[in-house]
Amino acid sequence: MTGRQRLPGQRPLLRTLLVAAGWTVVALAGTFALDPFRNYQLALVAAYLCATAGLTVLVGATGQLSLGHAALMAVGGYGFALTTNALPFGGIPAFVLALLAGVLASAVVGLLLGLAAARLSGPYLAGLTLAVVVALPAVASTWSTVLHGDQGVQIPFEGVPDGLRRVVALEQWQAMVAVLVTAAVVTSLTVLRGGRFGLRMLAVRDDEVAARLSGIPAGRVKVLAFTASSAAAGVGGAVLCFVAQAVSPGAYTVGFSLLLVVAVVIGGLGSILGAALGSVVIVLLPWLIGRLTSNLPADAAQRLDGNLAVLVFGLLLITVMAVAPHGLHGALVARRRRTTPDVPRPTAEPAPRKVLVPTEEQR
Amino acid sequence: MSQRSRSVALIATTALVAAGLAACSTPEPSPGISEDTVTVGTHTPLTGPAAAGYSSISAATKAYFDYVNDNGGINGRSIEYIVKDDGYNPATTSTVVRELVQEDEVFAVINGLGTPTHSAVVDYLNENDVPDLFVASGSPKWDQPGTFPNTFAYNANYIVEAKALATYAQETWPDKTFCVLGQDDDFGTDFTTGLVQVLGADGLASTQTYSVSVQDVVAQIGAMQAAGCEVNFLATVNGFTALALGTAAKMKYGAQWVSSSSGGDYPTLVGYLGEDVAPLLLQGFVSSNYLPFSPDDEWVTLFQEINDQYNDGAPFSGNTVYGMSVGYLFAQALAKAGDDPTRESLLDALEVGALTGNGIVPLGFSKDSHAAFEGVGITVVDEGVQDYVDGQIYTTDAGNGPVEPYTGEAVALEGDGIPTA
Numbered sequence: 001m002t003g004r005q006r007l008p009g010q011r012p013l014l015r016t017l018l019v020a021a022g023w024t025v026v027a028l029a030g031t032f033a034l035d036p037f038r039n040y041q042l043a044l045v046a047a048y049l050c051a052t053a054g055l056t057v058l059v060g061a062t063g064q065l066s067l068g069h070a071a072l073m074a075v076g077g078y079g080f081a082l083t084t085n086a087l088p089f090g091g092i093p094a095f096v097l098a099l100l101a102g103v104l105a106s107a108v109v110g111l112l113l114g115l116a117a118a119r120l121s122g123p124y125l126a127g128l129t130l131a132v133v134v135a136l137p138a139v140a141s142t143w144s145t146v147l148h149g150d151q152g153v154q155i156p157f158e159g160v161p162d163g164l165r166r167v168v169a170l171e172q173w174q175a176m177v178a179v180l181v182t183a184a185v186v187t188s189l190t191v192l193r194g195g196r197f198g199l200r201m202l203a204v205r206d207d208e209v210a211a212r213l214s215g216i217p218a219g220r221v222k223v224l225a226f227t228a229s230s231a232a233a234g235v236g237g238a239v240l241c242f243v244a245q246a247v248s249p250g251a252y253t254v255g256f257s258l259l260l261v262v263a264v265v266i267g268g269l270g271s272i273l274g275a276a277l278g279s280v281v282i283v284l285l286p287w288l289i290g291r292l293t294s295n296l297p298a299d300a301a302q303r304l305d306g307n308l309a310v311l312v313f314g315l316l317l318i319t320v321m322a323v324a325p326h327g328l329h330g331a332l333v334a335r336r337r338r339t340t341p342d343v344p345r346p347t348a349e350p351a352p353r354k355v356l357v358p359t360e361e362q363r
Numbered sequence: 364m365s366q367r368s369r370s371v372a373l374i375a376t377t378a379l380v381a382a383g384l385a386a387c388s389t390p391e392p393s394p395g396i397s398e399d400t401v402t403v404g405t406h407t408p409l410t411g412p413a414a415a416g417y418s419s420i421s422a423a424t425k426a427y428f429d430y431v432n433d434n435g436g437i438n439g440r441s442i443e444y445i446v447k448d449d450g451y452n453p454a455t456t457s458t459v460v461r462e463l464v465q466e467d468e469v470f471a472v473i474n475g476l477g478t479p480t481h482s483a484v485v486d487y488l489n490e491n492d493v494p495d496l497f498v499a500s501g502s503p504k505w506d507q508p509g510t511f512p513n514t515f516a517y518n519a520n521y522i523v524e525a526k527a528l529a530t531y532a533q534e535t536w537p538d539k540t541f542c543v544l545g546q547d548d549d550f551g552t553d554f555t556t557g558l559v560q561v562l563g564a565d566g567l568a569s570t571q572t573y574s575v576s577v578q579d580v581v582a583q584i585g586a587m588q589a590a591g592c593e594v595n596f597l598a599t600v601n602g603f604t605a606l607a608l609g610t611a612a613k614m615k616y617g618a619q620w621v622s623s624s625s626g627g628d629y630p631t632l633v634g635y636l637g638e639d640v641a642p643l644l645l646q647g648f649v650s651s652n653y654l655p656f657s658p659d660d661e662w663v664t665l666f667q668e669i670n671d672q673y674n675d676g677a678p679f680s681g682n683t684v685y686g687m688s689v690g691y692l693f694a695q696a697l698a699k700a701g702d703d704p705t706r707e708s709l710l711d712a713l714e715v716g717a718l719t720g721n722g723i724v725p726l727g728f729s730k731d732s733h734a735a736f737e738g739v740g741i742t743v744v745d746e747g748v749q750d751y752v753d754g755q756i757y758t759t760d761a762g763n764g765p766v767e768p769y770t771g772e773a774v775a776l777e778g779d780g781i782p783t784a
Contacts, residue, residue, distance in 0.1 A: 037465035044458075141574035144547045149574045151479040151548035152453060157486035170490060171461075244457040246483045249576070251454030287462070294445075307410070 011194050020187040027179045036171035040243070041287070043171070045279045046178035047239040050185045052263045052275035054232025057189050059261075060270020061201040062225045064117055068129030069233045070257030071136050072106050072113075076234025077247035079105030081153040082146070090158060095242065099181065102238035103231050110230020111223065118222040133257045137249040152248025155241065178239050185235050186272055192228060201225055255310070262313055266320050268327025277328045281316070285309060393706040395470025401437070401697060401704070404445035404463035406484070407476040407499075411450035413575075416601040416631060417476055419677060420499065421446040423686025424474065426674035427666075431690070431781055433673075437697045438704075438784065445469065451476075453483035460484040464493055471496055471709065474517065474689045478502045478549050489513045494706050496696065496713070497689050497735070501625060502549050503761050506734040515713055515728060517689060519653045519736040520761045521550060521598070521623065525557025527739045527757035528621050528651055530766040532594055533561065536619065542569040542592035544583055544607055546599060554598035554623055560763055568592055573603060580610050588616045597622040605635035608644050621649040624739065628681035629749035642747040650749070651739040653722045654688050656681060657750050661776040662688075662721050669780075692720045695782035723751070723773040724758060734761070738769050 031039055055069050066072075079102035087094045113132065117125050141149040159165070160173040168176070192198060203211040204218045211218050241247040263282045267274030286309040293308060324331035395402040407421045408414045425444045432441035445467050447459035456475075463469045464487075471494035475481045478500045485504070488495040489511050497517035498505045501524060505516035532541065541562055545551025551572055558567060569590035571583035584607060587595060595618050597604055604626035611618060627650025633641040655662035666687045670679050677683070697704060699712035712718070713728050720726045724738040738758030740751045759766040 035465065037461055040458075040461050040465075137574075137576040141547060141576060144572075144574065149547040150576050154482055157490070159490065170487075240454070244454050244483055245486060246453045246457075246479075248453050248479060250450075250452040287458075290462075 013191065013194075016187065016190055016194060020183055020190070024179065024183040027183070028176055031168075031172045031175045031179070034172070034175070036169050039169070039171040039175040041283050043175040043178040043239070043243045044283045045276075046175070046182040047236045047243065048260070048263065048279040048282060049182050049276050050236030050239060051233040051260055052267070052279050053186050053189050053272050054229035054236075055260055056264045056267070056270055056272060056275040057193055057232075058225055058229035059264060061193055061198060061205060062222055063121075063205040064222060064226060065122070065126050065261075066117075066129040066226070066229070067126050067257055067261060068113070068132040069229075069260050070252040070254075071129075071132040072110055072230045072233035073237030073240065074136055074247065074249065074252040075109045075230075076102040076106040076237030077241040077252075078147060078153060078237075079103075079234065080238035080241045081155050081247045084155045085153065090156070091161065095158075095177075099235065099238050099242075102241075103234045106234020106237065107227050107231040110227045110234075113230065114223040114226030117226050118219045130254070130257075133252065133254050136252055140249040150249060152246055152250070154246045157245055158242075174243050178243065181235060181239055185232050189228070189232060190272060197221070197224070259313065262317055266317060266327055268329030268331075271327070271329040273332075274327050274329035282313075285312060285316075393470055393704070394468040396440075396704060399436075399440055400443050401440045402443040402445065402467065402469050403471050403473050403693065404447060404467060404469040405472060405474050405476070406447050406449045406456050406459050406463070406480065407474070408451040408480075409446070409448035411452065413451035413477070413600070415634075417499075417682065419680065419682040420474070420476065420686040420689075422674055422677060423666075423670065423683040424690040426669055427687040427690030428694075429673040430669045431694055434779070434781055437694050437782070438702055440697075442694070442697070449480055451480055453480050456480040456483050457487070460487065464488070464491060470494070470704075470706065471693075473497050473693050474499045474686075476500070478504070481505075485511055485514055492706060494709050497692060499685075499689075500550075501553070501623075503553060503734075504549070506732060506761070508731060508733050511733070513710065515733045515735070517692075517735050519624065519651070519739050520734055521553040521625075522557035522560070522761040523734075523737060523759055524623055524651050524739050525554045525596070525598075526561050526759045526766050528596065528623075528649070528741070529558045529561035529566075530757055531649070531741045531755060532596075532621055536594050539593040539619070540568045540591050541566055541594050541596065542571070542587050542590060543567055543596040544571045544573065544580070544587065544599060545597075546603070547572040547574050550600075550623075550625065551598045554596070557761075558596055561766065573599070575600070575603070578606070580607050581614075583607075584610045584614060584616065587618070588614060592618060594619045594621060597626060599623070599626040601626045601628060601631045602635060605632050608632075608648075609636060612640075612644055619647065619649070624651045624653070624681075627651065627742070629744055630678060630680035631682060634678070634680075642744075645744045646746070648744040648749075650742050652681070652742050652751070653724055653736040653739045654681075654684050655721060655723065655773065656684060656742065658748065662780070665776060665780045688721050691780060691782065692718060692726075695720070698782045698784045701784075719774050721774050721776070723756060724769055725771065725774070 051069050051073050058064055058066060080098045083098040083101035084094060116128060120128060140147040160168055160170055200216050200221045203216055204221050208218050259282050263278030264275055266281055267278030289309050289312060405421055409418045428442040428444050447463060449456040449459050463472060472488060473496045476499040481498050481500060495514040497515060499517055501518035501521040503520050503522060505514050543555055543558055545555050555570060569587050569592055571586055573580050573583055597607060597620060599607060604622050608620060632645060636644055666684055667679055670683055695718050696709060696712050699717045700709040714730045716729045718726050718728060722736055723740050724736055727734045727737045741755040742749050743752050756769040757766050758769045
């Protein structure tokens with residue numbers, strides 16, 4: 001095929017891979033500079049990034065809004081945990097197999113959801129995906145012989161492999177694994193979005209009728225995008241299960257699912273760097289608030305615990321939307337453009353295109 | 364010359380490595396210990412569905428530590444207690460316990476609450492050699508000195524408790540039909556295992572389970588009523604004990620209720636059921652306990668005073684006694700760990716069996732056992748007062764050992780409730 005011929009807005013594959021490899025090496029090297037708790041937080045950021053990157057590609061490129069990505073993460077987590085417990089051996093082979101099983105499980109659930117999702121849009125799709133998260137605890141307790149109800153599934157503790165035990169601490173090892181897995185996910189998503197399929201997603205988002213007239217199977221594109229996004233979320237759940245050694249419905253609440261959307265919106269819809277920034281925010285903000293309130297009197301601190309973070313997230317979302325409608329990443333890009341005005345940039349008006357629910361005239 | 368300089372470099376390197384290794388092997392003081400403070404922490408639900416039943420425990424422990432600190436502390440050190448909310452969510456527990464260990468550098472984690480939550484961190488704490496003391500859960504999991512050398516249980520094991528309650532029920536109501544309503548996790552499963560040990564494989568006419576996330580037990584109670592259950596065992600948390608009794612009352616289903624200590628705290632149940640109907644619904648309600656709870660007990664009197672002075676007179680319940688008793692046991696362990704306590708000396712103090720605690724049965728800590736209470740007393744509610752039934756204290760093990768009556772004395776109060784070495 002004409003592999004050399006680049007599509008508009010497409011980056012060369014080699015460059016994408018080099019950039020990805022560069023970032024991965026930086027992140028892996030960074031784990032040596034961090035203390036164990038910071039490494040643990042890095043592992044959490046990496047796990048959340050899998051889900052938010054999948055979500056930002058889905059929402060940004062196809063305009064399908066999913067409020068249920070936490071449930072898809074949970075599916076990945078359960079797949080990972082159940083496979084780990086079923087395998088007679090441990091170590092890295094077990095991890096890889098369990099990870100694949102988790103991804104497969106979430107991709108299958110994502111495919112089924114996507115089939116329904118392709119027929120829905122806007123609030124109807126949001127409602128459907130939200131229902132999946134709401135149903136999660138009931139699913140876990142209905143099949144409690146396998147999923148163990150609210151208690152969730154625990155996996156055996158897996159320490160650092162013997163060869164590395166003297167060099168890296170447990171948290172650092174977990175962070176490194178999380179970074180590697182996340183790098184693979186994010187790179188795949190970037191390649192997917194940068195290629196032919198990415199253009200099709202944009203075409204379907206911008207004008208579905210026109211896309212169909214051009215011979216693009218709009219329904220199939222939407223289903224595939226939803227499946228890919230679900231698989232990414234499933235990887236996130238599996239990594240989280242690997243780090244916490246447990247998966248339970250309590251970890252994937254409606255609140256958490258909405259927080260993933262908040263992360264994507266704060267970071268900048270459609271941008272993977274934005275998804276990364278958003279993930280950092282949702283990991284660090286509750287922790288920072290906990291640090292700040294710990295000096296308050298016990299009574300006040302107890303009342304604020306867990307509640308203040310939700311309030312701050314709401315305020316942050318409103319502020320970011322008011323000050324930087326394209327999120328943190330959008331604000332960064334805008335600033336860079338302002339400082340280097342002579343670089344010709346043909347498309348500087350993505351604002352009207354990034355609508356979740358197209359209005360009548362936009363349709 | 365180059366030969367020499369190379370060997371000089373080699374020697375210097377070796378020396379540096381040796382110095383480095385030596386520095387590593389020098390015993391360092393344990394984290395969380397300073398000249399005049401000991402910092403310990405816990406994870407517990409302060410928000411979320413489980414908070415209502417348990418958030419008063421950590422407040423009581425903190426009040427007891429404040430009392431100790433105001434009276435000179437333990438071996439001249441005051442105890443700082445950091446309480447982290449995990450919302451009874453294992454994923455949050457993982458995060459807050461890492462914060463305690465790595466950010467706050469606590470000396471030990473004490474009284475981490477909940478089986479699913481603490482399961483998420485027990486490996487981590489043992490891997491990092493952090494003493495993991497007095498877990499607030501009756502799961503048999505915490506008593507595995509081989510696998511978890513740093514972990515020590517607090518609650519009476521669910522199996523032990525169930526065996527004692529089943530023995531009492533069998534002796535008191537020999538011809539009745541027995542059934543059980545249990546939580547659909549290790550709590551319910553272990554408790555039912557204990558019941559079957561005593562009552563036999565066909566001793567339970569109906570075994571029902573519920574899930575904490577579903578606030579409705581009509582189906583389960585209906586099934587028990589249909590099965591003709593007369594004595595119902597409950598492996599339920601406080602909220603669901605109240606829910607089960609309330610549901611049965613609405614269905615005009617009268618039965619004898621026998622509850623695990625985890626869901627059998629009278630003052631907490633009154634909070635759920637209301638002052639007016641609780642004494643009626645709970646008349647004759649049987650539960651078990653292993654801590655001082657008689658209204659005229661000297662420990663209870665002391666704890667009430669501490670509660671008034673250091674806990675703003677919060678409602679006094681079984682949770683208050685529980686929280687303060689945990690505090691007392693930790694203070695005792697710290698007192699026995701020497702003038703300059705380390706994590707090792709703390710664990711040694713526990714394993715030599717030097718601790719008495721303040722329970723009605725002796726503590727079982729030793730090198731081979733990390734289980735705290737290997738027996739329970741039976742309590743009954745009569746006219747709004749929950750008290751021990753005289754002479755009904757049983758000891759047993761978590762296996763198939765016999766259930767035996769215990770005739771020894773409860774641990775007496777000494778020295779204003781502040782332990783000394």
